[in-house]
Amino acid sequence: MRSRVGQTIQSYMREHQSLYWFTIVLFTMGIIFGAVLVNSLPLSQKQELYGFLQYFFNSLSTSGIPETSAHFQQAFGHYAKTVAIMWVLGLSIIGLPMLLLMLFLKGVVVGFTVGFLVSQLQWKGVTFAMLGVLPQNLLVVPALFIIGVSGISFSLRLIQTRLMSKRDVIAPHFMGYTVLVISMLGVLTLAALFETFVSPKLMQLVLQLAN
Numbered sequence: 001m002r003s004r005v006g007q008t009i010q011s012y013m014r015e016h017q018s019l020y021w022f023t024i025v026l027f028t029m030g031i032i033f034g035a036v037l038v039n040s041l042p043l044s045q046k047q048e049l050y051g052f053l054q055y056f057f058n059s060l061s062t063s064g065i066p067e068t069s070a071h072f073q074q075a076f077g078h079y080a081k082t083v084a085i086m087w088v089l090g091l092s093i094i095g096l097p098m099l100l101l102m103l104f105l106k107g108v109v110v111g112f113t114v115g116f117l118v119s120q121l122q123w124k125g126v127t128f129a130m131l132g133v134l135p136q137n138l139l140v141v142p143a144l145f146i147i148g149v150s151g152i153s154f155s156l157r158l159i160q161t162r163l164m165s166k167r168d169v170i171a172p173h174f175m176g177y178t179v180l181v182i183s184m185l186g187v188l189t190l191a192a193l194f195e196t197f198v199s200p201k202l203m204q205l206v207l208q209l210a211n
Contacts, residue, residue: 019149023103027141030107035115037108050120060203068196075192079140083147083188087181090151091174093158103148110137124206131202139191143184150180 013020041049086102089095113133117125154177161170 016149016153019152020145023100023145023148023152026100026104027107027145030104030109031111031114033104034108034111034113037112038115038119046120049116053117053120057203057207060200060207072192072196075195076189079188079192080185082144083181083185086144086147086151087178090147090154090177090181091158093155093162096152096155099148099151099155103144106141106144110141127206128203131206132199135202136191136195136199139187139194143187143191147181147184150177153177 082102086099089098089102110133114129117129117133119125121128154173157170157173
């Protein structure tokens, strides 16, 4: 059973290897663009964002996240909406470029967040990024990659069957795509739990050490 699952995963990775490399490059470009965007912000906007960041750190150091259930619902709701949108986009031919755009924008958000923390807080910002941004994104980013690549693959298969008249049975691919998306939603649920209950503790520790 394990060997069959391993063979299935290896076959899947070989089949979609080029798509994964393409999305990784696209995501990396988004990170670079987000980091560059930090330097192009006007001083007034930087000061406004820094003030909000200071307020967040002060409230985090004193009370943490008081309403953890509400925070988890918000985080999970955000991930669930993202997954639902990506799943729907993968079901249509015209959704393919939108999937690529969403992966690029995720890279922009990560690059901007890390870039802003480092530019404003120097080494303390690096520590915050390592403990407050990186851990949950180690789950979020691969999950979004898998959903995105699966959606792109399904869209390309639709193009082949509908526009190029290639014979193929869509139903099994649809079921596999849907099951994979639901599995990745489970991974993102873990990321939401980590973001709610673990990341604030790690950031509180950094604040205590910094003070």
